Amino acid sequence: MKAFINEALARNEAVFAWVHEMAQLCRPDSVHWCDGSEEEKELLIRQCLATGELEELNQAEWPGCHYSRSDVNDVARTEQLTFICSRDKNDAGVTNNWMDPQEAYRKLGEIFRNSMRGRTMYVIPFMMGPPGSPLRKIGIQLTDSRYVVLNMRIMTRAGRIALDDLGASGDFTRCLHGMADLNPERRFICHFPEDNTIWSVGSAYGGNALLGKKCLALRIGSYLGRTQGWMAEHMLLMGIENPQGRVRYVTAAFPSQCGKTNLSMLVPPKSLPGYRVWTLGDDIAWMYIGPDGRLYALNPETGFFGVAPGTNYKTNPNAMETIRRNTIFTNVLKTDDGGVWWEEMGPPPPHGIDWAGKDWTPESNRPGAHPNSRFTSPLVQCPSVSPEWDNPQGVPISAILFGARRATVAPLICESRNWQHGVYLGATMASETTAAAVGQTGVIRRDPMAMLPFIGYNVGDYFRHWLDMGRRLRGKAPKIFHVNWFRRDRKTNKFLWPGYGENLRAILWALERCEGRSKAMDSPMGFLPTMDALNLSGLDMPPETLKAILEVNPDDWDEDLKDQRELFDRIGDRLPGELRQEQDDFARRLR
Ligand code: OXD
Ligand code: MN
Helix, strand or coil: CHHHHHHHHHHCHHHHHHHHHHHHHHCCCEEEECCCCHHHHHHHHHHHHHHCCCEECCCCCCCCCEEECCCCCCCCECHHHEEECCCCHHHCCCCCEECCHHHHHHHHHHHHCCCCCCCEEEEEEEEECCCCCCCCEEEEEEECCHHHHHHHHHHCEECHHHHHHHCCCCCCEEEEEECCCCCHHHCEEEEEHHHCEEEEECCCCHHHHCCHHHHHHHHHHHHHHHHHCCEEECEEEEEEECCCCCEEEEEEECCCCCCHHHHHCCCCCCCCCCCEEEEEECCCEEEEECCCCCEEEECCCCEEEEECCCCCCCCCHHHHHHCCCCCEEECCEEECCCCEECCCCCCCCCCEECCCCCEECHHHCCCCCCCCCEEEEEHHHCCCECCCCCCCCCEEEEEEEEECCCCCCCCCEEECCCHHHHHHHHHCCEEECCCCECCCCCCEEECHHHCCCCCCCCHHHHHHHHHHHHHHHCCCCCEEEEECCCCECCCCCCECCCCHHHHHHHHHHHHHHHCCCCCEEECCCCEEECCCCCCCCCCCCCHHHHHHHHCCCHHHHHHHHHHHHHHHHHHHHHCCHHHHHHHHHHHHHHC
């Protein structure tokens, strides 16, 4: 290891100087440079088992898997403590919390000061995006959490590979992370887009602490994407192979916990023989315009940080297979035989230790797993992993889906009239909130492009960037659709659409539309499948139900339009006029 460090430091003055400066601030007892080797992983795991940071699972049943329980106050993203620290407040925009950069460095600096005494500071060089990709980015994360190191090793290309790629360059994202005392009062996740820097303190939760993910790949990524002409989006990436063997690629943006992981690993229903889904990513897509003028996408990550509850062999068999090995389970229930369990996984065990470390039985009357409990698993373990998953060029995109969780209002699927209208549909997305972020669940909030908590700059400028990308794609832009798998019956409140594998039916219609095939009818919101256009073979769906799922009811939209207008008004003068125009046109069509 020594040789590796010396080599790296001899080559890169900027890395050395920065690590030194941060170590002076945090004062760890020692500094460990992560090389990404298997020996290093074994060592970290042994140490974690000794300190209790990880618990052993039954290695015969769950080979290479470990269990982690977080602090009970540290179980989800904390959006209220997440800041964009641009020099000008207006550059953060109305959807972000803002802190003056100097103030943020000072405030967090005080919390970081001496906070690693008695601990080791790990230096994790990591790469987002496949080696050789025009979009790949290098980050270096400093952290005093071994759990974070082990997770980063799954979620990113971590270690030597990243430092080698960086060479002598100073072009890397400076990611400082520290647990401090895990006190929510002293927890801040700050992004300094103009400095390509992230400081996160007081949390070890994935979305707050694995800085390659939301912080770099989305917030800093979206900022870099705008300045460099590409896009960082909260989207899954999947391939759909038809019975003739042709694969087309789709990205889909859904808010957290709305089924991106399930959709990306979808197993086609038996009644759609010959189709196959290929998984490339379940959370983040980076997109750029390729040499042929088309939009290409790649997944910057190498793993899944998926929501456990609700995952089972019916809802997502590919995820269940993926997580059988080399997985870190966080805040699920640990069974007495060294296994794991969560709500809806299958029959509950008679007894276990719950996510908060307490005895649990099915009679306990509270969840055994935290609703935002997670698995961290390598992407390559997924049975449906696409052979293209680490193609440095990415894959060409045929369709973009914007999806929301809405009990009413939005139809199963709706095709936008053109790119600009599609951007409007994305910009005005709204969804019911979930447990992925601290706060009330189940309330409707506007979540533009499912990026509300992740846009690293002014949302008005973000919309402008989307419109500009469409212009640059000049007729080669993918078609944009809005989807909603979560519509409910007005009377019974039951879901109208079966979801999961059956969602493929809506996507197949979208892909046919991309090729100018299949039938559609006009509606105020956009084009809907005609009653006979969706392939519903083998699905027992009464026509009334289908009609209810596809309904666009002007009365329902009144409230929503008001709320959309409020968002647009709040955005103010950075809102592109084109979107206001689209909104007016929509209102007119509804009337
Ligand atoms: C996630 C999230 O973890 O969106 O992917 O919260
Ligand atoms: Mn996400």
